[in-house]
Amino acid sequence: MTQRDRSGRVVMVTGGAHGIGRGIAQAFARSGASVVIADRREREAERTAEEIEADTGAEILPIGVDVRDAASVEAMVARAAAELRQIDVLVNNAGIYPNTLVVDMTEDEWDAVFDTNVKGMFLVSRAVAQRMIERGAGGRIVNISSGAAESGRVGAAHYCASKAAVNMFTRVLALELASHDIVVNAVGPGLIEVPDWSLSDEYVSALVSSNPLGRMGQPEDVARAVLYLASPEATYITGTTLYVDGGSLAGRPLPPSG
Numbered sequence: 001m002t003q004r005d006r007s008g009r010v011v012m013v014t015g016g017a018h019g020i021g022r023g024i025a026q027a028f029a030r031s032g033a034s035v036v037i038a039d040r041r042e043r044e045a046e047r048t049a050e051e052i053e054a055d056t057g058a059e060i061l062p063i064g065v066d067v068r069d070a071a072s073v074e075a076m077v078a079r080a081a082a083e084l085r086q087i088d089v090l091v092n093n094a095g096i097y098p099n100t101l102v103v104d105m106t107e108d109e110w111d112a113v114f115d116t117n118v119k120g121m122f123l124v125s126r127a128v129a130q131r132m133i134e135r136g137a138g139g140r141i142v143n144i145s146s147g148a149a150e151s152g153r154v155g156a157a158h159y160c161a162s163k164a165a166v167n168m169f170t171r172v173l174a175l176e177l178a179s180h181d182i183v184v185n186a187v188g189p190g191l192i193e194v195p196d197w198s199l200s201d202e203y204v205s206a207l208v209s210s211n212p213l214g215r216m217g218q219p220e221d222v223a224r225a226v227l228y229l230a231s232p233e234a235t236y237i238t239g240t241t242l243y244v245d246g247g248s249l250a251g252r253p254l255p256p257s258g
């Protein structure tokens with residue numbers, strides 16, 4: 001049996017079954033919110049929901065969805081709103097990051113990245129924002145961007161371009177929803193350790209050695225920033241991107257040149 005949320009807030013996390021999204025879902029559940037885990041991998045979403053419920057006692061609703069598909073998104077958001085009455089916070093986290101050089105990239109791979117990382121964010125934001133506006137109680141939207149929005153990466157032209165698009169989508173959505181007291185921000189993770197990722201050991205160790213803090217981040221590092229932007233401490237922040245990257249975008253930690 002699940003315990004009703006203490007905060008009364010309902011948080012939706014897309015891609016919440018695994019990796020960073022799972023860490024965000026867990027952190028909100030620990031803070032007392034009810035959480036919708038909306039993920040394409042429905043079985044994994046159910047397993048994750050059971051584990052987080054057992055750990056936190058919070059109310060977790062797993063729902064299968066493909067964020068690239070408008071009908072699937074509409075059905076998912078309608079079900080979440082019907083079962084949990086409202087959505088106070090949306091975290092657009094679902095994303096993919098394949099690696100291929102532009103000269104070898106298929107059109108399908110380019111489309112898959114933009115359909116998931118950009119169109120999916122638009123479809124879920126539209127469906128949730130419509131309900132937030134209708135309810136008239138404000139809301140929070142946090143989009144998961146990436147340091148790749150600012151710093152190019154070989155083999156990730158589609159991904160870097162998609163995350164730059166996420167940052168601009170975040171700004172425009174913030175402008176459009178401000179009068180409804182809905183604030184919209186992005187969190188841009190640097191290298192964050194998640195299970196089963198497809199990054200090579202060579203790539204990971206090169207990135208870690210050039211990181212000012214000398215380590216990879218963990219999903220909890222990202223979750224803390226997301227929780228802050230969704231908290232009452234952050235009511236006057238909208239349209240911005242907060243990077244959680246151990247200082248990667250600040251520059252290279254080289255010795256003094258003189």
Ligand SMILES: NC(=O)c1ccc[n+]([C@@H]2O[C@H](COP(=O)([O-])OP(=O)(O)OC[C@H]3O[C@@H](n4cnc5c(N)ncnc54)[C@H](O)[C@@H]3O)[C@@H](O)[C@H]2O)c1
Nearest residue numbers: 015018019020039040066067093094095146189190191192
């Ligand atoms: N891990 C990193 O180093 C890192 C760094 C910067 C940004 N990010 C971003 O963080 C987010 C999460 O990345 P992650 O590393 O946790 O990845 P992950 O692969 O571990 O988790 C992504 C989740 O999204 C789900 N998903 C994928 N496509 C979907 C779709 N069409 N519909 C619904 N769900 C879908 C997957 O099933 C999976 O559970 C992504 O937006 C990614 O771009 C990750």
